Amino acid sequence: MRRLRILFLALLVLSTAAAWAEQAKSMSVNVKEAQVRATPSYLGKVLGTLVYGDQVQVLETQKDWMRVNAPAKGLSGWLNQSALTAKKVVLSSGSETAGQNASSGEVALAGKGFNSQIEAENRQDNTFDYVTVDRMEKIVVAPESVSAFLQQGELAAAKGGAK
Amino acid sequence: MNSLKRTALALLVGAMPFAAAAFDFGKALQSATGVSDENAQAIGQAAQAVSKSSEDITPEQEYYIGRAVAAKLLSTRKSYENQAATDYVNLLGRSLSIYSDKPETFGGYHFLILDADEINAFAAPGGLILITRGLLRCAISEETVASILAHEIGHVAKQHGLKAIKKDRLNKALIGVGSAAAQVLGPQELKEQTATFKDSVGDITGTLVNSGYSRDLELEADKTALDNLRAVGYDPRSLEDMLKVMEKKLKAGGLDFAKTHPDPKVRIAAIEKALTGKKPPAVSPEAAAARQARYKAALGNI
Numbered sequence: 001m002r003r004l005r006i007l008f009l010a011l012l013v014l015s016t017a018a019a020w021a022e023q024a025k026s027m028s029v030n031v032k033e034a035q036v037r038a039t040p041s042y043l044g045k046v047l048g049t050l051v052y053g054d055q056v057q058v059l060e061t062q063k064d065w066m067r068v069n070a071p072a073k074g075l076s077g078w079l080n081q082s083a084l085t086a087k088k089v090v091l092s093s094g095s096e097t098a099g100q101n102a103s104s105g106e107v108a109l110a111g112k113g114f115n116s117q118i119e120a121e122n123r124q125d126n127t128f129d130y131v132t133v134d135r136m137e138k139i140v141v142a143p144e145s146v147s148a149f150l151q152q153g154e155l156a157a158a159k160g161g162a163k
Numbered sequence: 164m165n166s167l168k169r170t171a172l173a174l175l176v177g178a179m180p181f182a183a184a185a186f187d188f189g190k191a192l193q194s195a196t197g198v199s200d201e202n203a204q205a206i207g208q209a210a211q212a213v214s215k216s217s218e219d220i221t222p223e224q225e226y227y228i229g230r231a232v233a234a235k236l237l238s239t240r241k242s243y244e245n246q247a248a249t250d251y252v253n254l255l256g257r258s259l260s261i262y263s264d265k266p267e268t269f270g271g272y273h274f275l276i277l278d279a280d281e282i283n284a285f286a287a288p289g290g291l292i293l294i295t296r297g298l299l300r301c302a303i304s305e306e307t308v309a310s311i312l313a314h315e316i317g318h319v320a321k322q323h324g325l326k327a328i329k330k331d332r333l334n335k336a337l338i339g340v341g342s343a344a345a346q347v348l349g350p351q352e353l354k355e356q357t358a359t360f361k362d363s364v365g366d367i368t369g370t371l372v373n374s375g376y377s378r379d380l381e382l383e384a385d386k387t388a389l390d391n392l393r394a395v396g397y398d399p400r401s402l403e404d405m406l407k408v409m410e411k412k413l414k415a416g417g418l419d420f421a422k423t424h425p426d427p428k429v430r431i432a433a434i435e436k437a438l439t440g441k442k443p444p445a446v447s448p449e450a451a452a453a454r455q456a457r458y459k460a461a462l463g464n465i
Binding site: 113125133 | 224225228230235238242249255268270271273274337356360361363394397447453
């Protein structure tokens, strides 16, 4: 009887641990800005934006898309999995986004190498044209334009559902 | 207390240390050995970080490398100022990238036309893609322009640029010296890291401009392009059409695309093999005409 009870106890502890792991499926935003959408598609309505390092809870997965909840931002909706990582994002010391959730113990490797502090230094070298790069990065294509473009050309959108 | 309650209590009490051990194992180890947080981290790193590869580059680091690569290329090349043409390649590029292997990069995909007659294109890591007017003049349709962009998106999605960085630079940049947890680099460290950064950027621009990627990476970018074109609904054979035009226009021993890319014949053969037995997607005459009209309007006089 006692053995049975120990076995029962061990099983329960294990299943509790499993349930905890299941519940804690959290991921981090792995890009500068990630648009949360109403549907699992790049053509879906944008509900809001998350930034690099923001943590989300994954509620559901559909192909390449994940329905997530970001309680800190009061946002819930779909993100493409390429915008997410299972690793905890460690914000680099030189990063514009640094400071929000980086403790000194976590900064680690990110303080090294290729970051905005290095870029600031590099900008003083006039063999780099960062002005045109900044201009290039400002080019943003609206989802409605993509939808209309695909529809008119009888491309993906017209054939039902974007990736 | 009945037996059920006792079991529940035993369960709770019994589960607690398990949970605690699971959560705080690292901390417990630290306090038991007297190793500080930072030192534990540093020890962990030293043990792991014997040698770094391009896989260890984070998306954010890739972004800063890509910006520098594009900035370097743009310092000696002029951009082509034509809003309609720029908008069109960005709209087409965006339509392709959202159906690619890697729809999101840290800073996203952006496309720029270079005001140059040479036949060339460059994909900087992270998605900054430069295409010359000369290359766009080889195109004959929206589909053929799409095939160029899809090939370049393939280089970005497969992170080919990062693979060009020499290993010792990655070791220097990603392992580094001194205190790993330093919040801001000191003057000496900053100087060294900036030098390593420039050298890494030079490895990539050197590959893009002079030596080119290996034949395997080029064929991989072609294969990715075929999948991407098909996913959007374009006929993947447009890449073959594009290469056939280029084959005629490129001069052997030329200084541009011919120098950094495998012979179009080799690429065409691989594409034909990959597409054997595959039917082109159907398109109505109206949609085909609409595609051709918008291509002409944007790039007809490029």
